[in-house]
Amino acid sequence: MRQATSYMARQIATVTLFATVVLCVAVLLVQSVRLVDLIVNRGLGIAQFGYMASLMVPRFVALVMPIALFGATLFTYNRMINDSELVVLRSAGLSTWALSRPAFLVGLGASLVCFVLTLYLMPLSAKEMRFHLEDTRSQWGAALLQEGKFTTVGENATIFVRERSPGGELQGILYNVDAPDQDSFTVIAERGAVVETDEGPRIVVVNGTRQSFSDRKMHLVRFDRSTIDLGGNREAAENYWDQPEERFLPRLLNPGTSDPNDVYYRDKLIAEGHGRLILPLLPLSYAAVALVFLLRAQFSRRGNLTGLLMAVGVMTAILVGHLSLLNAAGRQPELLPMLWANALVPFIVSTLILYKPRRHRRRKPPAVDGGYEAPQGHPAE
Template structure:
């Protein structure tokens, strides 16, 4: 009973340090990545009039994807750093001398890895697709309505790749004076629109402007003549043809069911393997957290303890994790081209952890230390 109590206290002690390190490192890296990525949208706040609340809402939708990507890596870093520090402070040596096996010592790290796996699974399968869809939808809506606050007095503003707008003056009530629009959305009907006045109309999608007392000038490509149409009122949408069309959902926004069984009307047969690979990546990516944690445990607990520590095994562990990340990207790219390689995605996620577990625990099984492998057996 005393042995089981002692083991429980050690588990809580190690798990507490691991959890604190994981939260701190993951939170710090997420904040850093969020800061660097959000710089792309700073211009919308400073120069384009986007509100701070919308900015925070838009960039906040990116955070779940950041956490899902870096959590397996921070799990490895925290396990490696914490156990390496314990080894340097001789705490692992004392625990080993007290009769604790590699399994007993690694159990808190495996608990941490299980927490990371479950968290990544929830993020990859449910949270990230929903957040990604909301982000792209909000970004699409902001881009289509951007022209309402992009226009500046006396400046040629490129609303889209095929439309440029010039406004001589803009009153406080929103009335536009001296409006010129270069409209190249229709390749065979490139038009220049001039108007004395104009104002924006309420719209839930693409911005629309009502032009008053103007002309539409267009060159007939067949005859080469300039056609001029005079109008009293004319409504123009300030958006490109692409933006007004239905937005295409990419693989990051789709659910597992949509990825494994894509709609033939949306996904071509050529692109279907990419969606299937994305589905398997979501299911296997969380498992890499456990594999990376096992790599760290082998680096610290495998072999004899060195009195003054050592850098060789931690350095090799870092190379192994970096190599696994690179191999994972390579396998995903190859599987998208050759669907028969999709099982390698699962092998890559599971095999390193199984190999490390065999290296760490099987030698103790062979030595007959079953009592230390079974919780409470020493009582």
């Protein structure tokens, strides 16, 4: 029995790992398109790109691993049914519960991995991703300004550099700020250079003018030396409000009242915290659903296509219900019990069905007038 359990668990785990890697690579290729701008326009190196792409992996693994486990369970058990391996194991005395044990063991391991991802690695990587992305945009956007092109810096600023010398000196600088919440102005300077300060990247400009318009008048200020702030303020980045995906579980379930944003988004933060706890339970629910439709189905040499499609349909309904309820619970906290029920009820019901002993009904011979009906091909004597 141990050898059979080990064999089946190894098969399921191998397929799950392979499917998880394939799905993660596919999703990563799609999501990393937004980082291509940093390579093409900002000069981001391949090493930095690879590091930033790796920070997306924990979230993708937590999302695709339950689906990969479901597919691996369907694939492994359906193959063993078609190869009559399960028939042999049943003949050896293994019950339905014993046959389902390998899938539950792999599902438990997947749940533990998802717990580590959702409770620790996901918020850690999300926070690191934000700071690294801001520093990269600020540093590379300032240091690699393209000659003869207008470059957007921040949300409201645009900078133009006519020429850049090999030593890093900038010639012909135009810097314009057009913000609705502050005075707009334009700086024109003969030359300048990018410097890195404790507050972020700055451009020191020489021999220029600062033009602004207020009170229906044009104001012109000439200067010999000035500094342009490119918006890469590190202190402001540190004071940035942490997004839900960047927070650990205690700060999600208990946001506090010190920050107005925490009060305003309280329901969303709490819903995100419950979602972090519920997501690792989905592998067990998916595995239980797959086992019910495979191990409780009647054996047929024509296959069990109907059972496979029904299992996929139930799994899809659980996934869609989880995503929909998680989004709705951020606005209506009273939906949180339904979010938990969506993940736990399928597992509980499926487990009870698997644990219930199978009852075989004896088929009654067809009643024939005059007594015994001879099998076809063998005439009655």
